[in-house]
Amino acid sequence: MANSEDLPLAVTMGDPAGCGPQITLRAWDALSADPGTTPFYVTGDPAIYGEAAATIESPADASRVFKHKLPVLSLSNPLPPFTTGTPDSALAPAIVESIDRAMADTFAGLAGGVVTNPISKAVLYSAGFRHPGHTEYLAELCEAETGQASPPVMMLVGGGLRVALATIHVPLMRILDYLTPTTLETVIRTTARALTRDFGIDTPRIGLTGLNPHAGESGTIGLEERDIINPVADRLRKEGIDVSDARSADTIFAETLVGRFDAVIAMTHDQGLIPVKTLDMWGGVNTTLGLPVIRTSPDHGTAYDAAAENKARPDSLIAAIRLASEMAAQRARHDG
Numbered sequence: 001m002a003n004s005e006d007l008p009l010a011v012t013m014g015d016p017a018g019c020g021p022q023i024t025l026r027a028w029d030a031l032s033a034d035p036g037t038t039p040f041y042v043t044g045d046p047a048i049y050g051e052a053a054a055t056i057e058s059p060a061d062a063s064r065v066f067k068h069k070l071p072v073l074s075l076s077n078p079l080p081p082f083t084t085g086t087p088d089s090a091l092a093p094a095i096v097e098s099i100d101r102a103m104a105d106t107f108a109g110l111a112g113g114v115v116t117n118p119i120s121k122a123v124l125y126s127a128g129f130r131h132p133g134h135t136e137y138l139a140e141l142c143e144a145e146t147g148q149a150s151p152p153v154m155m156l157v158g159g160g161l162r163v164a165l166a167t168i169h170v171p172l173m174r175i176l177d178y179l180t181p182t183t184l185e186t187v188i189r190t191t192a193r194a195l196t197r198d199f200g201i202d203t204p205r206i207g208l209t210g211l212n213p214h215a216g217e218s219g220t221i222g223l224e225e226r227d228i229i230n231p232v233a234d235r236l237r238k239e240g241i242d243v244s245d246a247r248s249a250d251t252i253f254a255e256t257l258v259g260r261f262d263a264v265i266a267m268t269h270d271q272g273l274i275p276v277k278t279l280d281m282w283g284g285v286n287t288t289l290g291l292p293v294i295r296t297s298p299d300h301g302t303a304y305d306a307a308a309e310n311k312a313r314p315d316s317l318i319a320a321i322r323l324a325s326e327m328a329a330q331r332a333r334h335d336g
């Protein structure tokens with residue numbers, strides 16, 4: 001089998017009524033002439049990419065086609081009619097099939113990693129999809145494939161920051177159902193391992209945000225730092241993992257930008273994503289750590305409004321493709 005760094009990347013179709021088709025074509029247009037780019041192909045309906053697309057029979061054909069046409073591996077059926085910019089649950093089965101196909105190719109050693117185009121959670125939920133997002137769904141596919149649980153960690157990379165999340169898509173009211181010592185420990189271990197294996201940082205320094213303002217202000221504005229976060233950090237430091245106690249979430253990102261940490265673990269979704277998307281909405285990348293496959297994604301959503309106006313920007317997808325390629329190469333070097 002070829003090294004994953006030598007294989008094409010599988011790019012999913014995402015929601016075809018959203019920005020996915022536009023940004024995929026624009027990314028291919030920008031990258032196909034760049035000899036340093038890892039070739040990619042899309043799992044989707046070739047009809048939505050117009051004359052720029054060429055249908056391929058196998059991922060093995062992608063590299064040959066990539067310079068001249070956007071390689072597309074067809075799904076089992078053409079898409080039903082849809083309107084760009086209008087969410088439509090009839091598209092859900094094809095959206096999921098596209099993800100399944102890209103993952104199956106990667107498991108089969110035919111693709112070096114998966115780059116997912118944005119999906120609308122609401123569209124998929126209305127069609128019966130029961131996972132909070134790609135992150136959890138991909139982890140379930142990995143577990144079904146390998147027989148081993150792969151607790152996934154969402155990391156956003158952009159604006160000079162790497163930010164992993166201790167909790168993802170959960171209501172704030174229920175955060176303490178999810179932020180337990182066990183889950184936090186798993187997230188820290190997974191992040192530390194991925195920083196070495198996928199980002200090439202031998203001894204990563206990880207900063208933890210607090211949950212409460214001023215990281216609890218010595219227990220006067222909340223006890224989660226004292227009772228959950230700091231004891232886990234202390235235990236892992238004794239094992240040699242370089243992880244801080246809880247620090248104020250309002251300043252830790254500025255500390256990181258001047259080099260204090262290689263990555264931050266934020267306790268909640270918005271605590272972590274606001275700095276990255278504010279600093280780098282157009283170049284930020286979402287990656288899933290802890291999986292046996294490399295997975296990246298643009299950090300933005302389906303952008304129905306921009307898609308309807310044919311104004312979707314490909315920058316974040318381009319960054320996601322580049323990061324997947326770098327991570328695949330780094331993982332191959334690490335695993336020897």
Ligand SMILES: NC(=O)c1ccc[n+]([C@@H]2O[C@H](COP(=O)([O-])OP(=O)(O)OC[C@H]3O[C@@H](n4cnc5c(N)ncnc54)[C@H](O)[C@@H]3O)[C@@H](O)[C@H]2O)c1
Pocket residue numbers: 019023117118119120121122134286297298299300301302303304305306307311312313314
């Ligand atoms: N990776 C993913 O699959 C992913 C990531 C984030 C959100 N989502 C989903 O996307 C849907 C819409 O979410 P939202 O509205 O909060 O966020 P969004 O990122 O889709 O849009 C926010 C704003 O940014 C603009 N925008 C985003 N990407 C753009 C691009 N490439 N070019 C030009 N403008 C762009 C949009 O037009 C909109 O005004 C939700 O269902 C959410 O679940 C998916």
Ligand SMILES: N[C@H](C(=O)O)[C@H](O)COP(=O)(O)O
Pocket residue numbers: 132133134135136269273286297298299300
């Ligand atoms: N929380 C992510 C973001 O806002 O960018 C996003 O919803 C993506 O989630 P999945 O990668 O799990 O689909």
